[in-house]
Amino acid sequence: MMRFVDKHIELDKLPKKFKKMTATRFASVLGLNTWKTPFATWCEMTRTYEEPFTDSIYTIAGKVIEPKIIDYLKERFFLDIETPEDVYGKDYFKKTYGDFYGDVKIFGGMWDAKSDDLIVEIKTTKRAEDWLKDIPIYYKLQAALYAYLSKIDDVIITCSFLKDGDYEDPAVFVPTIDNTIVVEWKMSEDFPDFEKRYIKPAMKFWKDHVETGISPDFDERKDADILKALRTNVVGVKDDEIEKLLAVIDADQSAYNKASSEIKVIEKRLKENKEKLKKNLQGKFGDNDDRVEIKSTAYIYTLSKNTKSSVDTEKLKQDELYEKYLVEKVEYRMSVKAVNENDSKD
Known part of the structure; x- marks a missing residue:
């Protein structure tokens, strides 16, 4: 159960286990992710609400192209790097529960590739304009978190710029210097104050919002879909x-x-x-x-x-x-739509 109080939510009961602050959630809780609000990420970590994951042409392309990039780095740059499968075996996701940092309480996630002294983060995008000046901060912070947790200073982020045809058939994509950038940087140079500027504020978010069950303020426009779901009482047919x-x-x-x-x-x-x-x-x-x-x-x-x-x-x-x-008048309106075959049933 939950209560809406002003512009935030207070949970009456906390989940038995929170979802960890993975690299994809890290920038979001700091308000540095263009696509996801701190409130949406809080909903995920407290298991209050999370959109069911479904593969899209973008996620499928990323999965298909990632091993191509690793091979590209090995062959062109002679990097001695390992994949998660190299380290944990074929069922690495099940074996690690999707977390390569099981001994860390708050932070976690899965890196794309690494060696003893290098973290590699691999991205694909259709939006080349986002990368014109620099690596988008929410992507850079993903790699930075894994480097911090692994106690590694050297980081490489690659990004392959895809066209419509690449999404239609990603298996034929071939990485080259024309469609893929490789950016090398160091934590000590780009984030000399990483712990103070990013880790500690993220830990404060965890303490203030996740552990208490009191959400950060939501945005009625940006969080509209989540709020609609939370404000809908799905009644089981028991009467x-x-x-x-x-x-x-x-x-x-x-x-x-x-x-x-x-x-x-x-x-x-x-x-x-x-x-x-x-x-x-x-x-x-x-x-x-x-x-x-x-x-x-x-x-x-x-x-x-x-x-x-x-x-x-x-x-x-x-x-x-x-x-x-002025007085408020409550009115009720009923709508009807067909049940989707993919909808879950109680």
């Missing part, structure tokens, strides 16, 4: 009355959805023509008439007039009375 209602509604809804296109055309035409008749009959009202009635060969159509009083809200605002008498 006999609801279960019976759903069965009947499902049948009727299915029957309605299967209605022929001809019927839907008729419904649309009927609605449009009724609106036309309504506008026509409005012009037939006399000064003392409350309703206008017209008969066809099959039906009687009656248009009633009802006069309602309304409040001049603009005038109230000018007199500074609008807010004083």
